[in-house]
Amino acid sequence: MSTYENRFPADREANRSYLLDAVASVADALAAGRDESEQERRLSPMSVEALRSSGLFMLKTPREVGGAEAHPVVQMDVIEAVVMIDPAAAWCMFITAAVSGATLAQLPDASVEEVLADGFPFMAGALRPGGMARRADGGYRVSGRWAWGSGVEHSDWVMVPVFCDGPPLIRALVPTSEVILHDNWHTLGMRGTGSGDYELDDVFVPDRFATDLLAAEQMRGGTLHRLGLPAYVVNEHGSFAYALGRLALQTMRDAAIEKKRGYLGGTSIADRQVFQRAIGQGTIRMNACAAGMAEVLERMFDSAAAGPPDPALVTEAQAVAVWCTDEATEVVSGLFRYAGGSAVMLANHMQRILRDIYTVQSHLMVSDVGYESFGRVVLGMDPGGGLP
Structure with a gap:
């Protein structure tokens, strides 16, 4: 197989900085395409081109074929950064990154050459x-x-x-x-x-x-591609959820001073103690989700250094992703109460965030079965296998 040029640094922190710079480089384009994507029910051409040009689709691709092969915790930071611009673009980004990464780790050399002949695909x-x-x-x-x-x-x-x-x-x-x-x-x-x-x-x-799918040889890639399912993708769903929670917190902070409630002028919601509590508690909850997800991913990734990851840690990571989703759903729902009458309009950002979190919480990867499987581990029982 020919040698592929790799623009992504091998060092973990340098890789993270490079990827976050790539997000920043296309932030304006992704923001500009956000409303069109929502209206057309598919990513806008501007958003697609921005993601292609940024290299973010290569987030999980093996380094041997020019990919970033980023650590799962680095991936979390990248996903969050894109969510804060456009959740739909972030979702499509990590889906194609996961699909292409897994596929290119297992295809024979000649097939990889054919797939990448015209540049990195979507x-x-x-x-x-x-x-x-x-x-x-x-x-x-x-x-x-x-x-x-x-x-x-x-x-x-x-x-x-x-x-x-x-x-x-x-x-x-x-x-x-x-x-x-x-x-x-x-x-x-x-x-x-x-x-x-x-x-x-x-x-x-x-x-x-x-x-x-069950017994393919790993042709290329390191620890990331030894994780298998669901470990390979569990970080995506946990980080996406708490990032939506953080986006809701930012949206409400930005609006809090101007937002007034009441028929005769009213007062700023930022001056209301009940809202202050909601913002403060919500921030702590989303910070806890980010820390909890990162901590279990570090342990799970380390366990896969020489072979498949520890099944108990995979089960725990999936349960944490479910927890992140539950926490984010509660935080977003609670904040929406303070968004006022304008939030019922389809173009309102808080309404869109609320609809998004209620949609992603229905995904297979964050089913309540994740809690049940981890509960079996805690009780010293077999966690059961694979996806819920």
Whole structure:
């Protein structure tokens, strides 16, 4: 395989600074595209181009093929920085980063060369297996339909986890031109992510673009790519949730002095003790979430230095991600009470944040089952396996 130029520093802190500078470099473009994304129910072209040019899609890509391969805690900081600009852009960013990183860590060299021939692509994909792949000469014929295809309309490639009559599960990589897209993303929140369904109808996937989902060899990448699921993605959902909470806190702080309640002029909500308590307590809760998520990720990542991570730590990390989501949902909901009548308008930032947090809390990765699994660990029982 040819050598890929790598612009990302190997040192962890230098890598973090580089990635955060990349976020800052496209902040204006992402902010400018935010409302269009919301209205069109997919990322605006301006936002897509900004994410492409920034290199942020390479957040999890192995260093051997030019990626950042950032530590999970560094990823948290990057995700938060983008959430503070546009949550929809942040969601699509970490989805394509996870899909492309996992895919490029396992594909054969020749397949990686083909995928990266025209530059780094925008990849979309699903977490939950579905459909059916049947063995054919030189590959598989795949049919099925998958939901939550965040960013799929802008993608170049789509990864599908699919049941198979050979290996039990395979990961199939398909050009988006061969995928049927369904315009059914009419949702409460996260509207700008374009997370509609997509379908494959008897599409041929050659062997070079299919890997065994359960037993594929790690071709490249370090500790990050030994984590497996759900450990590989759990940081994304926890950090996204508390970042939404912090965005709500910032939005309400910015509005607090001007915001008055009452029919005859009223008083600033910043002068009300009940609001002061809500802001102070909410800030502490989101800080605790960030610290708790980072602490368990450090331990989990260290446990994977020489092999798969400790299953008990993976279970704990997933439970913490659920907790971050629950805490953020409560904080955002509590703050919304002080946003006043203008917050019922669709263009209001607090209303959008409220809709977004209620949408992401329904995701598979932050199911209450995460608490149950960790509870079994605490009780000295087997945590059970894999995703909820």
